[in-house]
Amino acid sequence: MNFENTLKNSGLRVTQPRIAILKFFNASNRSYSLPELEEKLKVNMDRATIYRNLLSLHKNGILHQVKDSNGVNKYIQTKRDIAGNHAHFICLNCGKLECLNNMLINTPNLPEGYVLKRQEYLVEGQCGHCANL
Amino acid sequence: MNFENTLKNSGLRVTQPRIAILKFFNASNRSYSLPELEEKLKVNMDRATIYRNLLSLHKNGILHQVKDSNGVNKYIQTKRDIAGNHAHFICLNCGKLECLNNMLINTPNLPEGYVLKRQEYLVEGQCGHCANL
DNA sequence: TTGCTTTTGCAATACGATTGCAAAAAGAAT
DNA sequence: ATTCTTTTTGCAATCGTATTGCAAAAGCAA
Numbered sequence: 001m002n003f004e005n006t007l008k009n010s011g012l013r014v015t016q017p018r019i020a021i022l023k024f025f026n027a028s029n030r031s032y033s034l035p036e037l038e039e040k041l042k043v044n045m046d047r048a049t050i051y052r053n054l055l056s057l058h059k060n061g062i063l064h065q066v067k068d069s070n071g072v073n074k075y076i077q078t079k080r081d082i083a084g085n086h087a088h089f090i091c092l093n094c095g096k097l098e099c100l101n102n103m104l105i106n107t108p109n110l111p112e113g114y115v116l117k118r119q120e121y122l123v124e125g126q127c128g129h130c131a132n133l
Numbered sequence: 134m135n136f137e138n139t140l141k142n143s144g145l146r147v148t149q150p151r152i153a154i155l156k157f158f159n160a161s162n163r164s165y166s167l168p169e170l171e172e173k174l175k176v177n178m179d180r181a182t183i184y185r186n187l188l189s190l191h192k193n194g195i196l197h198q199v200k201d202s203n204g205v206n207k208y209i210q211t212k213r214d215i216a217g218n219h220a221h222f223i224c225l226n227c228g229k230l231e232c233l234n235n236m237l238i239n240t241p242n243l244p245e246g247y248v249l250k251r252q253e254y255l256v257e258g259q260c261g262h263c264a265n266l
Numbered sequence: 267t268t269g270c271t272t273t274t275g276c277a278a279t280a281c282g283a284t285t286g287c288a289a290a291a292a293g294a295a296t
Numbered sequence: 297a298t299t300c301t302t303t304t305t306g307c308a309a310t311c312g313t314a315t316t317g318c319a320a321a322a323g324c325a326a
Contacts, residue, residue, distance in 0.1 A: 012303090012304095013291085013292055013293075013302090013303060013304070014292080014293095015291075015292075015303090015304065015305080016291095016305095017304085017305075018304095033282085034282070034283075035281080035282065045305080045306085046305065046306045046307070047306095047307095048284080048285085048305075048306070048307080048308095049304080049305055049306070051283075051284075052284095052304080052305085053304090067200070067202070067204055069200070069251065069253065070204075071200055071203075071204025071205070071206075071282090071313090071314095072204070072281095072282070073204075073282085073283085087241060089241075089243065089247070092250060100241065100242075100243070102242060103241055103242060105254075108220060108222075108233065108236055108256050109233075109235060109236060110222065110233075110256070110258070111261060112261065113260075113261035113264055113265065114222070114258060114259065114260055114261055114264060115258045115259040115264045116256065116257075116258040117225060117257050117258040117259070118202065118256075118257050118258070119254070119255065119256045119257065120202070120253075120254075120255050121252070121253075121254045121255075122252065122253050122254075122255075123241050123243070123249065123251075123252045124249075124250050124251050124252065125243070125247060125248045125249040125250040125251070126247065126248040126250070127246075127247055128244060128245065128246035128247055131246055131247060131248045132246065145272090145273095146271090146272060146273070146322085146323055146324075147323075147324095148272090148273065148274080148322075148323075149274095149322095150273085150274075151273095166313085167313070167314075168312075168313070178274080178275085179274065179275045179276070180275095180276095181274075181275070181276080181277095181315080181316085182273080182274055182275070184314075184315075185273080185274085185315095186273090204282090204283095204313085205312090205313070206313085206314085267326100268325105268326085269324105269325095269326085270323105270324090270325090270326100271322105271323085271324085271325100272321105272322085272323070272324095273320105273321080273322070273323080274319105274320085274321070274322080275318105275319095275320085275321090276317105276318095276319095276320105277316100277317090277318095278315105278316085278317085279314100279315080279316075279317100280313105280314080280315070280316090281312105281313090281314080281315095282311105282312095282313090282314100283310100283311080283312085283313100284309105284310080284311070284312100285308100285309085285310075285311090286307105286308095286309085286310100287306105287307095287308100288305105288306095288307095289304105289305085289306085289307105290303105290304080290305070290306090291302105291303085291304070291305080292301105292302085292303070292304080293300105293301090293302085293303095294299105294300085294301080294302095295298105295299085295300080295301095296297100296298085296299075296300095
């Protein structure tokens with residue numbers, strides 16, 4: 001499916017900034033923060049535009065959003081073969097974010113009367129490439 | 134053990150701000166962020182003082198530090214009966230942070246060649262008290 | 267009490283996240 | 297193609313938490 005359809009299917013208008021963002025993520029397999037994207041795309045669009053599009057693309061399931069250990073949001077293209085809760089890995093060196101598909105998170109065993117809203121299992125370290133530098 | 138000894142054992146000088154901070158945490162079983170502590174303690178000390186003391190108390194294992202889902206650092210008194218990696222629960226309503234001692238995290242199964250640096254399993258929801266309001 | 271080291275208080279700054287608003291662009295209706 | 301309505305963009309401002317430089321104050325050992 002092309003970028004235009006991706007947007008249309010989510011009820012989003014097809015705009016230049018959005019196409020550029022989708023194209024950018026599609027050409028990369030790592031994650032980016034808003035400041036990083038700003039740097040990469042700033043000749044083409046404003047920070048607020050990127051920001052708001054990251055939000056809506058995430059809300060529509062097109063981008064995956066994970067906070068790194070500094071509390072900074074990182075975005076990566078959602079892979080469609082992932083279901084259920086899973087852990088995330090972020091490479092502290094290159095910033096690559098991976099979904100650890102083999103680490104499914106089972107529903108946590110909370111004390112009696114507690115209500116679960118969300119959970120996030122973040123693993124950080126060095127990916128295979130960066131560990132060998 | 135009293136607050137003075139706690140500090141001395143970590144090689145930290147015994148100062149009024151530190152005693153006040155330890156006393157404050159000791160009287161509460163929930164977690165606080167820097168802004169929250171600022172509010173509670175600002176008549177007595179400066180924000181930078183609180184900030185730097187939270188860092189050193191955390192570095193010395195006296196306080197536990199966990200980022201909530203907004204990326205804000207929360208601090209809570211370290212309970213000495215906790216060993217190993219465990220999940221953390223934060224109540225979205227009252228802010229209470231709990232160590233889920235029954236949820237020990239086993240070493241994640243990373244792909245070949247990856248290096249693990251740190252991990253954090255955060256669970257958010259409502260605690261038993263807040264769920265019944 | 268002296269002298270050295272650590273800590274504090276104040277002020278400034280860094281930095282990512284977020285918003286208001288008018289102009290521009292997209293898309294539906296005609 | 298033109299008009300009209302709604303969404304989106306760009307710019308600038310602002311928010312909130314985190315962080316730092318530096319001189320003065322406090323802690324502590326000799």
